[in-house]
Amino acid sequence: MANTKEVELLGFWVSPFVLRVEWALKLKGIAYDYIEEDIFNKSPLLQRLNPVHQKVPVLVHGGRAVSESFLILEYIDETWKHSPLLPRDPYDRAMARFWASVAEGKLLENAWIAMCSEGEEKERATELATEVLAHIEGLIKGKAFFGGEGIGYLDLAIGWVSHWLPVWDELGSMKILDPAKFPATAEWSGRFVEHPLIKENLPPRDKMVVYFRDRRRSWMMASKSHA
Known part of the structure; x- marks a missing residue:
């Protein structure tokens, strides 16, 4: 299991895109720190980590940021290979x-x-x-x-x-x-x-x-x- 603070998730409470990432982290048993963002008043942190789209979710792992929920799901699945999410075939x-x-x-x-x-x-x-x-x-x-x-x-x-x-x-x-x-x-x-x-x-x-x-x-x- 990853140590807390090694993994951080920037999100917004009602975003289905954020929730799908949270569900994946929970299913994999990956500890993470959650940072709630105000999407109507974007923080400097969000703008720095996702300068292109400035949207949530953003997953930060080992200091490196990954954005776009589908890409994050695949990143999670490839990084923590137990309990695979994607089919093997x-x-x-x-x-x-x-x-x-x-x-x-x-x-x-x-x-x-x-x-x-x-x-x-x-x-x-x-x-x-x-x-x-x-x-x-x-x-x-x-x-x-x-x-x-x-x-x-x-x-x-x-x-x-x-x-x-x-x-x-x-x-x-x-x-x-x-x-x-x-x-x-x-x-x-x-x-x-x-x-x-x-x-x-x-x-x-x-x-x-x-x-x-x-x-x-x-x-x-x-x-x-x-x-």
């Missing part, structure tokens, strides 16, 4: 990376747009997000986790679906994660958030609702002002 590894990227670029992005928009834009974004979720349904059907019997890379990559997406559905008056349409995904979602290490490391739902309601309002006001 090269094809399965490639597919895990592929679907993680698709879920990020198509499902997450469109779910956010759907929550923060109205009319045709909302309908189109909801449709696109649902299409991706249909593919994910096929991937998880008949499995406990995307990683097999245990949580793996793809579970961590799309774990936000289980805790964030229901909040976005509620605030956006939509139903992307519909258990009737996607029963296998819904079952996986419940199984994922009930895993002890995941359950103990989730942002409070009531606090999330307040935060994302404000973000939705700000996003929609900004969109209308630029229309």
Whole structure:
């Protein structure tokens, strides 16, 4: 196990990108110091460690910084090789990376747009997000986790679906994660958030609702002002 202070994580309490890194560290049993960032008033430390994007998460290991959550997950998996997150088979590894990227670029992005928009834009974004979720349904059907019997890379990559997406559905008056349409995904979602290490490391739902309601309002006001 790594000594505390050898590993540091700069994050933001409600960021699904940060949480997937925390989950990986917890699953691997890696001790780390957590540094909460104010993403609306970025610290000099964050700007120094991630000067290109100035975003969280940033993992600092032995004084060296790694940014971008998917890259951090792979760094963690390659550095601490016990309890591997990525599949051993090269094809399965490639597919895990592929679907993680698709879920990020198509499902997450469109779910956010759907929550923060109205009319045709909302309908189109909801449709696109649902299409991706249909593919994910096929991937998880008949499995406990995307990683097999245990949580793996793809579970961590799309774990936000289980805790964030229901909040976005509620605030956006939509139903992307519909258990009737996607029963296998819904079952996986419940199984994922009930895993002890995941359950103990989730942002409070009531606090999330307040935060994302404000973000939705700000996003929609900004969109209308630029229309």
